[in-house]
Amino acid sequence: MSMVGKSHLHDMSPQERDLIVSLPYRVGVWMSHMDDEEGGKDDLKEKQAMMGIINGISQSIEVPAFVREIMQEVVAHKDSWQEWKKNSLDVIPDCKRAADLLKQKISAKDRRNYKRLLLKIAGSVAGAHGEFGEMEKDKGLMGRVCDWLSDCGKKKQAIDFMNISPSEDAAIKELMAALRLDEDK
Numbered sequence: 001m002s003m004v005g006k007s008h009l010h011d012m013s014p015q016e017r018d019l020i021v022s023l024p025y026r027v028g029v030w031m032s033h034m035d036d037e038e039g040g041k042d043d044l045k046e047k048q049a050m051m052g053i054i055n056g057i058s059q060s061i062e063v064p065a066f067v068r069e070i071m072q073e074v075v076a077h078k079d080s081w082q083e084w085k086k087n088s089l090d091v092i093p094d095c096k097r098a099a100d101l102l103k104q105k106i107s108a109k110d111r112r113n114y115k116r117l118l119l120k121i122a123g124s125v126a127g128a129h130g131e132f133g134e135m136e137k138d139k140g141l142m143g144r145v146c147d148w149l150s151d152c153g154k155k156k157q158a159i160d161f162m163n164i165s166p167s168e169d170a171a172i173k174e175l176m177a178a179l180r181l182d183e184d185k
Helices: 014-032 041-059 065-076 078-086 092-105 108-127 140-152 166-179
Strands: none
Touching: 014 041, 014 065, 014 078, 014 092, 014 108, 014 166, 041 065, 041 108, 065 108, 092 108, 092 166, 108 166
């Protein structure tokens, strides 16, 4: 993996870095499969939402440095996305492993921000296509980044999209449980 600079990632093994860097992309792909519709209209909107978050956060100087670094690594490893996609159907065990790993490697604040990143991606993908015939309006790059920033100061990431189906809602709750957000107060 390429390095954006000496950081927490530098202190991880290649396998640990791959886990931490691949999860944002894999969580987005995983969520996109929660409520597939025939014809794939939902897939396109969900992929656009995921790519908007990945690109927006990787370019923003307003997000926490560790989160930006992770997203820059996701972008830098675009050639790995097909492989990551193949390994995205069951990300929950890997989210649990990542939570355990990060507890040993980084501060509670960086852990919280990383976990919020994963939830933001899952929520954005889930809310990208109106499951009930409505579509969330595209807020643009800065709108998505500002939404993410406004969540950084909160104790819990609130996901309240009206567009989220029951299966997506259940998946987000499963993701929240796997990440164990309450451990990083």
